Amino acid sequence: MGGIAFLGAGSFGTALAVMLAKKGANVDIWDRKEEVIEDINVKRENIKYLPNIIIPSNVKALSDLNKVIKDNKYIVLSVPSHAIKDICNSIKEFITEDKIVISIAKGIDEVSEKRLSEVIEETLQISGVAVLSGPSHAEEVALDIPTTVVVSSKHMEYAKEVQDLFMTNKFRVYTNDDIIGVEIGGAVKNIIALAAGISDGIGYGDNTKAALMTRGMSEIVRIGMKIGGRRETFYGLTGMGDLIVTCTSMHSRNRRAGILIGKGVATDEACKEIGMVVEGVKACRAFYNLSSKLEVSMPITEALYKVLFNGLDPKYGVYDLMTRDKKDEV
Structure with missing residues (x-):
């Protein structure tokens, strides 16, 4: 060795x-x-x-x-x-x-x-x-x-x-x-974990988190496949596995930062309080811009971007997600 x-x-x-x-x-x-x-x-x-x-x-x-x-x-x-x-x-x-x-x-x-x-x-x-x-x-x-x-x-x-x-x-x-899938899955899950933390901070429950994780998984798959990753990779360790652990654990700095933001703490202050890099913040901006260029629908990422960078109240972000036009799940 x-x-x-x-x-x-x-x-x-x-x-x-x-x-x-x-x-x-x-x-x-x-x-x-x-x-x-x-x-x-x-x-x-x-x-x-x-x-x-x-x-x-x-x-x-x-x-x-x-x-x-x-x-x-x-x-x-x-x-x-x-x-x-x-x-x-x-x-x-x-x-x-x-x-x-x-x-x-x-x-x-x-x-x-x-x-x-x-x-x-x-x-x-x-x-x-x-x-x-x-x-x-x-x-x-x-x-x-x-x-x-x-x-x-x-x-x-x-x-x-x-x-x-x-x-x-x-x-x-x-x-x-599938190096593309492995990298994209690990990157986008931080965005969803930040959103899940915000949901916790607002005081929403397990129903809301389950919805965020499941629909967040759809965003991971859509952007990942558009870039060139394979669908099955995102349902493995680097996609679904990483998403589960990051959205549900208090070890997750993304979730912890999200909880603070959901309670009304400014993004910069929340990141400062965590004391380490909160990757979901930078990932959100990067994938918001990338999804716009590639014309890939990422509504959770878009709502989170507005909360983090445009000052949107998180509750209104959730309202926007819940009142979008009706559609089939698949």
């Missing part, structure tokens, strides 16, 4: 690093924040992003980006989606052909509207990247709670190698050669 580097000490990257270290791997974590590096190396805890989890001694945190990449074969990009292009620009001179780049971010590039794997390949000038996605809260992965995810790549030999790298008796990894 080659060495493994995580670029970004966020909660999910740290959880995966802990899991791999328990498996016996030597893991490096790079981060910009000196206090995070010191906490990991000295206190053996990522207090800011994954508190109360002991980090094994075979995990090291460093601030030297060149060294981290040079010493490891597997390079995991564990920064938020909006930071992917910047981190790739920072490391492109260090990436060699023997490296396998793995993305665990969920979203699309808001400027180019390209999938993250496309941004990574173009920026690093590599022919393929592996994408790891699926229903996997960091807090549970770090505690060895049974979890199942999926990995995809244009080059399935990469995906199979990453499958072997991450697989444990508590962390099951499937492969799927």
Whole structure:
């Protein structure tokens, strides 16, 4: 097993690093924040992003980006989606052909509207990247709670190698050669989770959430297939699986932010209170624009966009959804 580097000490990257270290791997974590590096190396805890989890001694945190990449074969990009292009620009001179780049971010590039794997390949000038996605809260992965995810790549030999790298008796990894579907499912579910949280914050019940999740699934399928994903992928781990866990769990920062917004907190303040990136906000704007260009109906995304960016009262957003023209379900 080659060495493994995580670029970004966020909660999910740290959880995966802990899991791999328990498996016996030597893991490096790079981060910009000196206090995070010191906490990991000295206190053996990522207090800011994954508190109360002991980090094994075979995990090291460093601030030297060149060294981290040079010493490891597997390079995991564990920064938020909006930071992917910047981190790739920072490391492109260090990436060699023997490296396998793995993305665990969920979203699309808001400027180019390209999938993250496309941004990574173009920026690093590599022919393929592996994408790891699926229903996997960091807090549970770090505690060895049974979890199942999926990995995809244009080059399935990469995906199979990453499958072997991450697989444990508590962390099951499937492969799927539909990289478009895997990425889009993981990105759009954050939008629906934010909407589900808003519904909870308003005080609506299980009926409303079930409707949002089910009709949200339809939006995932419509936009995903328009871009080129396969229908069956969206009913798997990266679509339905991720949607269920993100809409129903209080581990979900998207749902938690949505609850605050539903209670009347401004979007910026809600995100600030969560303390970590709320991917659904940026994803909503990106997919609202993309769906308009591609002429794909995404009414939940459109209503959420108006709430987040146009100041629409969330209750009126729900009213608009409920009073649209009648139609067949399928």
